[in-house]
Amino acid sequence: MWIERLDASHALAYRELMLEAYDRHPQAFTSSVRERAVMPLSWWEGRLTSKLDAVFGAFEDGRLAGIVGLAFEPREKARHKSTLFGMYVSADFRQHGLGQKLVEATIAEAQKHPELKLIQLTVTAGNDAAFKLYQRCGFVQFGLEPLAVRVGEDYFDKIHMWRDITVQQGGGETVASSRPQ
Numbered sequence: 408m409w410i411e412r413l414d415a416s417h418a419l420a421y422r423e424l425m426l427e428a429y430d431r432h433p434q435a436f437t438s439s440v441r442e443r444a445v446m447p448l449s450w451w452e453g454r455l456t457s458k459l460d461a462v463f464g465a466f467e468d469g470r471l472a473g474i475v476g477l478a479f480e481p482r483e484k485a486r487h488k489s490t491l492f493g494m495y496v497s498a499d500f501r502q503h504g505l506g507q508k509l510v511e512a513t514i515a516e517a518q519k520h521p522e523l524k525l526i527q528l529t530v531t532a533g534n535d536a537a538f539k540l541y542q543r544c545g546f547v548q549f550g551l552e553p554l555a556v557r558v559g560e561d562y563f564d565k566i567h568m569w570r571d572i573t574v575q576q577g578g579g580e581t582v583a584s585s586r587p588q
């Protein structure tokens with residue numbers, strides 16, 4: 408298994424895996440499979456080449472098995488924040504640590520950017536597999552958004568979480584982005 412940053416050459420596989428994610432887990436994602444399936448391949452390529460996104464893939468036996476994205480903020484006053492999005496591991500490859508490796512890849516990427524102080528994300532209330540994974544990687548809950556998504560006739564809340572990336576898990580500050588004393 409290896410983790411690598413995706414580029415335009417991965418657009419087809421990225422599209423296929425994200426559409427699988429939206430289709431199989433409609434409650435876990437705000438985008439719907441119907442909205443995304445009509446987007447042209449250039450839209451997916453754009454996501455993989457945009458300066459405002461970094462998308463990582465987990466590969467097993469040469470096949471894209473998991474994905475996660477990190478989005479950067481263009482606005483001056485919000486450039487210290489980034490957002491983890493589009494986290495998915497295909498069912499056959501779960502419980503092998505790919506999810507954790509992908510989250511760790513976003514944290515390592517964020518820590519390369521000295522202006523970044525945190526990663527935030529949302530996870531649908533009741534999605535315990537994802538919630539526990541994020542907690543294990545150092546994310547903490549700071550809010551609960553009521554009725555955040557509607558899937559059919561059902562409404563779901565979203566848990567808001569964040570991770571201070573200037574702090575290494577279990578201890579001190581990172582060297583690259585430590586705060587002034």
Ligand SMILES: CC(C)(COP(=O)(O)OP(=O)(O)OC[C@H]1O[C@@H](n2cnc3c(N)ncnc32)[C@H](O)[C@@H]1OP(=O)(O)O)[C@@H](O)C(=O)NCCC(=O)NCCS
Nearest residue numbers: 432435494495496501502503504505506507530536537539
């Ligand atoms: C949430 C999700 C990404 C987790 O992916 P994953 O690759 O299974 O994650 P990990 O393998 O790192 O961790 C999952 C569990 O497997 C366990 N695990 C990890 N490596 C293991 C191994 N070698 N043997 C046995 N168990 C292992 C972990 O301890 C963890 O246990 P827990 O459920 O008690 O927390 C995946 O379930 C998924 O894609 N779900 C659907 C989409 C989704 O909900 N996305 C998140 C949107 S916010």
